Amino acid sequence: MRVSEIDTPAVLIDVEILERNVRRAAEHCRKHHVALRPHIKTHKMPPLAHVQIEAGAVGISVAKLGEAEVMADAGIQDLLVAYPIVGAAKLRRLASLAERARVTVALDSFEVAEGVDRAARDAGREIGVLVEVDSGTARCGVAPEELPALCRRIAGLRHARWHGVMTYQGYITGDPETRERLMREENGRVNGLLDRLERDGLRPKVVSGASTPNLDLCQLLERVNENRSGTYVFNDRNTVNSGSVRWEDCALRVAVTVVSTAVPGQIIIDGGSKTFTSDRAAGSADASFGRIVEDPTLQLVKMNEEHGFVQAEGAARPKLGDRLHLIPNHVCVVVNMHDQVYLHRGDEVIDCWPVAARGKVR
Amino acid sequence: MRVSEIDTPAVLIDVEILERNVRRAAEHCRKHHVALRPHIKTHKMPPLAHVQIEAGAVGISVAKLGEAEVMADAGIQDLLVAYPIVGAAKLRRLASLAERARVTVALDSFEVAEGVDRAARDAGREIGVLVEVDSGTARCGVAPEELPALCRRIAGLRHARWHGVMTYQGYITGDPETRERLMREENGRVNGLLDRLERDGLRPKVVSGASTPNLDLCQLLERVNENRSGTYVFNDRNTVNSGSVRWEDCALRVAVTVVSTAVPGQIIIDGGSKTFTSDRAAGSADASFGRIVEDPTLQLVKMNEEHGFVQAEGAARPKLGDRLHLIPNHVCVVVNMHDQVYLHRGDEVIDCWPVAARGKVR
Numbered sequence: 034m035r036v037s038e039i040d041t042p043a044v045l046i047d048v049e050i051l052e053r054n055v056r057r058a059a060e061h062c063r064k065h066h067v068a069l070r071p072h073i074k075t076h077k078m079p080p081l082a083h084v085q086i087e088a089g090a091v092g093i094s095v096a097k098l099g100e101a102e103v104m105a106d107a108g109i110q111d112l113l114v115a116y117p118i119v120g121a122a123k124l125r126r127l128a129s130l131a132e133r134a135r136v137t138v139a140l141d142s143f144e145v146a147e148g149v150d151r152a153a154r155d156a157g158r159e160i161g162v163l164v165e166v167d168s169g170t171a172r173c174g175v176a177p178e179e180l181p182a183l184c185r186r187i188a189g190l191r192h193a194r195w196h197g198v199m200t201y202q203g204y205i206t207g208d209p210e211t212r213e214r215l216m217r218e219e220n221g222r223v224n225g226l227l228d229r230l231e232r233d234g235l236r237p238k239v240v241s242g243a244s245t246p247n248l249d250l251c252q253l254l255e256r257v258n259e260n261r262s263g264t265y266v267f268n269d270r271n272t273v274n275s276g277s278v279r280w281e282d283c284a285l286r287v288a289v290t291v292v293s294t295a296v297p298g299q300i301i302i303d304g305g306s307k308t309f310t311s312d313r314a315a316g317s318a319d320a321s322f323g324r325i326v327e328d329p330t331l332q333l334v335k336m337n338e339e340h341g342f343v344q345a346e347g348a349a350r351p352k353l354g355d356r357l358h359l360i361p362n363h364v365c366v367v368v369n370m371h372d373q374v375y376l377h378r379g380d381e382v383i384d385c386w387p388v389a390a391r392g393k394v395r
Numbered sequence: 396m397r398v399s400e401i402d403t404p405a406v407l408i409d410v411e412i413l414e415r416n417v418r419r420a421a422e423h424c425r426k427h428h429v430a431l432r433p434h435i436k437t438h439k440m441p442p443l444a445h446v447q448i449e450a451g452a453v454g455i456s457v458a459k460l461g462e463a464e465v466m467a468d469a470g471i472q473d474l475l476v477a478y479p480i481v482g483a484a485k486l487r488r489l490a491s492l493a494e495r496a497r498v499t500v501a502l503d504s505f506e507v508a509e510g511v512d513r514a515a516r517d518a519g520r521e522i523g524v525l526v527e528v529d530s531g532t533a534r535c536g537v538a539p540e541e542l543p544a545l546c547r548r549i550a551g552l553r554h555a556r557w558h559g560v561m562t563y564q565g566y567i568t569g570d571p572e573t574r575e576r577l578m579r580e581e582n583g584r585v586n587g588l589l590d591r592l593e594r595d596g597l598r599p600k601v602v603s604g605a606s607t608p609n610l611d612l613c614q615l616l617e618r619v620n621e622n623r624s625g626t627y628v629f630n631d632r633n634t635v636n637s638g639s640v641r642w643e644d645c646a647l648r649v650a651v652t653v654v655s656t657a658v659p660g661q662i663i664i665d666g667g668s669k670t671f672t673s674d675r676a677a678g679s680a681d682a683s684f685g686r687i688v689e690d691p692t693l694q695l696v697k698m699n700e701e702h703g704f705v706q707a708e709g710a711a712r713p714k715l716g717d718r719l720h721l722i723p724n725h726v727c728v729v730v731n732m733h734d735q736v737y738l739h740r741g742d743e744v745i746d747c748w749p750v751a752a753r754g755k756v757r
Binding site for chain 2: 041096116120123141144145291293294299303306307308311313338354365366371391395
């Protein structure tokens with residue numbers, strides 16, 4: 034089957050670019066003695082998690098237990114659930130998961146840690162704990178000054194096992210000089226945190242960091258020994274805009290078809306927010322919901338669920354039935370909208386993978 | 396099972412409100428001799444389509460062939476695909492669909508109509524055609540002055556059958572007086588269109604209109620004899636803001652749990668853009684991604700995929716593990732993110748339905 038024979042909208046993965054992205058990240062982390070534990074929220078597909086592990090990843094990161102369960106079902110043995118597990122139903126599932134895989138969870142409160150401790154007791158297995166520290170994104174994570182006390186309390190639990198600290202550098206983007214400066218500053222902050230822990234006799238086995246826009250400089254965080262980057266497998270408009278990769282590093286495109294040219298000055302494509310999501314591009318001057326590969330001057334300026342509005346006039350205006358390809362703004366959320374993706378080498382479709390962990394919100 | 400025992404995030408449907416919404420719309424349309432053909436993009440669930448048909452709907456509207464196929468598989472016999480069918484793969488599926496259900500499609504070009512004509516020929520069945528006219532949303536639809544010529548050409552096709560015209564009144568929102576004035580203006584425009592068609596000897600059997608924010612005034616469009624409203628089954632923040640329904644008419648809520656309170660001045664809930672989508676509220680002064688039922692002064696101001704950021708301070712600040720319920724901004728896109736919904740009467744969960752036509756982008 035040829036790529037052009039796939040009906041639209043469809044998610045296409047260029048396997049050559051994908052393999053190069055996976056290899057490059059693995060080699061970089063290996064060279065700098067950083068354990069790569071990719072976040073699979075980007076792809077949600079067990080076969081791709083296996084590709085990452087075969088290339089050298091030590092395990093994977095997931096956001097939700099439902100994703101962890103899909104990956105464990107597919108034989109992935111080492112899982113970090115980088116999200117606080119709250120509530121009786123989820124703790125039962127965590128215990129069950131721990132019986133069949135090596136599991137670590139990230140959290141930011143002693144209350145959540147106590148639940149994990151009970152789950153570990155029920156499972157009769159160790160469950161690792163990373164304490165999330167707020168690295169400046171003000172999302173989850175304890176304040177740096179509260180980190181030692183919380184780590185100490187968790188280290189005293191009987192069944193859960195304190196493994197270390199989780200940081201996140203998602204805000205570090207920009208040109209190489211800017212990123213290098215920010216990473217060196219972040220290195221100072223992380224070293225300060227770890228020094229304080231060590232003064233308290235707390236020696237973390239794992240210091241976890243991320244993300245894709247600064248993966249190429251992860252070695253600048255001298256004591257961060259694990260990296261959870263995810264987006265690097267596919268890349269997207271955001272990662273290109275963040276300054277660390279090029280358009281040629283984008284492995285995923287969405288194929289769409291022009292279905293209406295009735296209104297002057299625009300065309301309607303058969304992908305809207307149900308195909309692309311409404312996520313805007315970070316750090317971009319324009320409001321387009323993706324880069325149109327055939328003509329990057331065209332803008333996907335507006336969407337309804339099934340209608341994409343592309344401004345287009347004159348000779349540049351695609352015709353009814355024309356096929357276009359878009360590099361999405363934020364690739365992780367796009368993959369989550371689709372039941373399957375098509376893998377191709379050049380023009381030949383070589384496989385179709387279900388997005389097995391799609392929609393696992395719990 | 397109690398509602399409070401369902402793990403979060405979860406989509407909850409209050410069956411009493413749902414039934415009242417379905418009944419009210421059906422009675423209103425029956426009273427005014429308007430055929431109700433609800434758009435199932437809102438719910439994507441065959442059992443609910445059957446509830447609508449049992450209440451009096453003449454059939455359903457869908458956006459994509461994939462949705463139509465799911466509904467035909469479930470025994471729905473009369474389908475309007477309110478979207479241009481473009482490309483060989485889709486025309487084959489359209490022919491196949493026409494062999495097992497009564498199918499009408501909406502389109503806005505003769506080129507698309509020719510494809511539908513071939514599909515009808517291949518199926519050996521009539522396929523109805525509505526010509527979409529641009530009612531002012533500038534999405535799909537021919538300009539009013541081009542409508543007669545296109546209808547005439549399509550009426551001359553051998554296998555496709557011209558049934559009439561599709562309009563859309565989604566832009567008509569506001570207080571009752573405003574809506575009434577806008578609907579009367581729209582009535583004049585539609586009458587003008589139809590008069591022009593009739594002068595050309597074209598008598599449409601179907602004149603289709605919508606949407607939920609003006610469903611209660613659909614009788615003001617004197618010659619619109621079919622209504623495609625969809626959102627009325629559940630309603631949402633947008634329909635309440637549009638002025639036509641109240642919070643008590645909102646049948647769908649999303650249950651979430653507080654998973655982090657580590658950062659001062661906010662809480663993190665376990666639903667983000669993968670639960671709610673990033674759709675902003677239309678016509679709302681605030682930027683919240685939903686109305687928090689327990690305390691509508693709280694705002695869901697920001698989301699990552701799995702993290703919802705709710706501003707909350709002082710006594711109003713929910714605690715770790717607390718459960719909150721949100722009425723989403725745009726209910727159709729929220730349902731599309733979830734694999735199943737839970738139906739409840741009062742506090743008792745009475746059923747769980749798969750969202751069978753979820754994610755059907757093709």
